[in-house]
Amino acid sequence: MGQFLMNTRIHTGESSLEEIARLGIRKAYIICDPFMEKCGRAQELAAMLQKMGTEIQIFSEVVPDPSIEVVAKAIQGMKELGPDGIIALGGGSAIDTAKAAGHLYGSMNGGARPLLAAVPTTSGTGSEVTSFAVISDTKAQVKYALRDQALVPDAAFLDPRLTLSVPPAVTADTGMDVLTHGLEAYVSVKADDFTDACAEKSIRLVWEYLERAVLDGSDMEAREHMHNASCLAGIAFSNASLGICHSMAHALGACFHIPHGRSNALLLPHVIAYNAGLEESGENEALLRYQTIAEMLGIGGGTPKAAVHGLIRHIRNLMKRIRIPAYVTELSVESETFVAAIPEMTEKALKDNCTATNPRVPAREELEYLYKKLCKGGSV
Numbered sequence: 001m002g003q004f005l006m007n008t009r010i011h012t013g014e015s016s017l018e019e020i021a022r023l024g025i026r027k028a029y030i031i032c033d034p035f036m037e038k039c040g041r042a043q044e045l046a047a048m049l050q051k052m053g054t055e056i057q058i059f060s061e062v063v064p065d066p067s068i069e070v071v072a073k074a075i076q077g078m079k080e081l082g083p084d085g086i087i088a089l090g091g092g093s094a095i096d097t098a099k100a101a102g103h104l105y106g107s108m109n110g111g112a113r114p115l116l117a118a119v120p121t122t123s124g125t126g127s128e129v130t131s132f133a134v135i136s137d138t139k140a141q142v143k144y145a146l147r148d149q150a151l152v153p154d155a156a157f158l159d160p161r162l163t164l165s166v167p168p169a170v171t172a173d174t175g176m177d178v179l180t181h182g183l184e185a186y187v188s189v190k191a192d193d194f195t196d197a198c199a200e201k202s203i204r205l206v207w208e209y210l211e212r213a214v215l216d217g218s219d220m221e222a223r224e225h226m227h228n229a230s231c232l233a234g235i236a237f238s239n240a241s242l243g244i245c246h247s248m249a250h251a252l253g254a255c256f257h258i259p260h261g262r263s264n265a266l267l268l269p270h271v272i273a274y275n276a277g278l279e280e281s282g283e284n285e286a287l288l289r290y291q292t293i294a295e296m297l298g299i300g301g302g303t304p305k306a307a308v309h310g311l312i313r314h315i316r317n318l319m320k321r322i323r324i325p326a327y328v329t330e331l332s333v334e335s336e337t338f339v340a341a342i343p344e345m346t347e348k349a350l351k352d353n354c355t356a357t358n359p360r361v362p363a364r365e366e367l368e369y370l371y372k373k374l375c376k377g378g379s380v
Contacts, residue, residue, distance in 0.1 A: 004194040004239050008118075008129045009155045012228060014220070017159040021048050023117060025085030027055045029078055031098040032089040033062040036121070041162070045089055045119065057081045062090060065136045065143065065253065065260075066097040074101035075108075085115045088153070091174070092125030092260070096133040099151040106150075118153040121162040123213075123226040124174025124261055126181055126234020128156035136254060143250040145353045152238070158231055160224040168214050170259075172322040175210040175226060177261035178202060179315075180245055180268050181233035187275060187289045188240040188357045198236035200296060205229035207297055214322045244362055245271040247352035248370065251345035256333055265324045269312045270373045274366065275359050276308045286359035328374045335375050342371045 011019045028049050036042045037060040046056040059077045063070055074097055078086070088098035095118045106113030118128035127133070133146045166174075182203040185195055205225045212222035248271070249263035258266075273279065276287040283304055291304040294311040301307030316326065325331060328338050346367045349355065355362065 002192050004192070005149065005152075006129075006235060007149070007152045007154070010129065010158065010231060011156065012158045013224065014159060014161055017045070017119060017157045017162070018048065020045070020087070020117060020119070020157055021052045023085060023115060023155065025049065025054050025083075025115065027081055027083045028057075028085045028087055029081055029083035029114070030056065030058045030087045030089055031062060031074055031101070032058065032060050032094050034060050036060065036090050036094070039165075041121070042089060045087065055081075057083070062094045062097050064093050065134075065257075066093045066100070067136045067138050069138070071097055071100045071104070071135060074098070075105050078102075078105045083114050085117065087117045087119060089119045089121065091120065091122040092127045092134075095120065095125065095127040095153070096135065099127070099133040099153070100135050100146065103148065103150050113150065115155075116153045117155040117157065119157045119159070119162070120227070120230070122166055122170065122174045123163055123223070123230040124177040126178070126230045126237070128153055128158070129231055129234040130238035132238065134250065134260075141254050142348060143254045145246075145250060147353060156231065158227045160220060160227045163223050163227060164217060164220075166217065168217065169323070171217065172210075172214045172324055173259045173261035173265070174230070175206060175213065175261070175322070176265035176268070176319070176324060178226070178230045178233050179206045179210070180261075180264040181237045181242070182206065182229075183268070183272070183290075183293065184242040184245055185233065185236035185240040186293060187286045187359045188237075188243060189359060190240045190357050192240070195236045195240040198232045199240070200293075202229040202233035202236065203293060204296070205232070211318065211321055241357035242354040243271070243275070243358035244349065244355055244367065246354040247349040247358075248345070248367060250352055250354075251348040252328075252371075254348070255341050255345055256328065256331075256338070258328070258331060262324060265319055266326065266328065266374055267370065269315055270370050272308065272312055272315075274362075274370060276305070277360075278305055278308060284359075289359075327376045329376050338375060339372070342368050345371060
């Protein structure tokens with residue numbers, strides 16, 4: 001028996017953020033990174049709520065790859081305010097911090113989590129609608145992928161105006177994260193008709209609008225469609241989960257501090273080839289699923305493997321056009337240092353929750369082989 005859960009009320013389009021005042025929050029705890037406060041976005045949001053008589057406290061200590069320590073600080077601030085609403089403003093790091101802190105705060109107060117609203121300012125993680133949160137242990141250099149339905153926000157506000165100032169490199173990285181979410185959800189062992197619909201649409205939108213958004217950040221049409229694509233992919237993988245591209249990216253990012261979307265992009269062509277069995281004889285279900293995506297995108301091929309080779313080639317070409325490198329050695333990572341870290345990263349990836357829903361069950365040596373391809377000379 002399957003199930004498809006969609007617990008978040010989604011507000012879309014320009015000016016959708018103005019609807020946040022209708023939530024009826026009396027005490028709002030806004031969680032964001034320092035830039036959101038410095039540029040005035042947090043204050044603008046606070047002003048909207050204050051017009052309705054809402055008491056506001058801003059927590060602006062969110063960091064990339066949110067840590068256990070930051071989550072603990074956020075909880076302490078909640079204890080002081082006693083909020084009935086938590087608002088996450090920012091990218092995946094802010095939203096994941098709010099999810100984890102809100103859930104733990106609720107558990108400390110009889111299990112009643114305050115209302116959680118997410119206001120994404122990047123188009124990438126889809127965290128505004130998912131049951132996932134990724135929290136880092138900086139001492140152990142491990143990223144923990146948490147999953148619980150209690151983490152799903154109650155409301156999301158997809159206002160594309162908030163993404164207009166996102167730099168091209170970040171737009172590219174987060175956009176590749178969306179593409180990876182869609183593709184991994186589509187070939188997941190838990191995929192179904194409902195998740196497929198969301199995954200397919202998100203992939204189409206990324207294919208059409210990501211490059212436009214990177215080349216012209218003021219392209220509002222591209223920004224809006226990428227914001228929607230991110231959310232749709234989030235709905236897909238929140239129900240179908242992900243695969244080893246994310247498992248390996250979590251370990252890679254934690255070890256070398258490479259942005260999550262870029263980590264996924266580096267690994268994606270290699271993971272597709274592995275899952276599809278392109279270096280082996282015969283066909284498998286993942287191969288045929290990737291073929292369906294290739295054909296949907298207008299990428300032909302006389303055979304399933306030819307179509308998937310074409311899909312990989314087009315993904316690599318897209319990465320070149322939006323200036324995402326193909327190798328870790330292009331990111332100031334020394335080959336020797338990277339190779340030395342492969343056993344530890346592999347161990348972490350095998351234990352990652354996302355590995356369980358990958359279409360192929362990987363052996364340790366297979367993940368090590370995929371990691372080695374990130375050094376120049378080991379391409380697909």
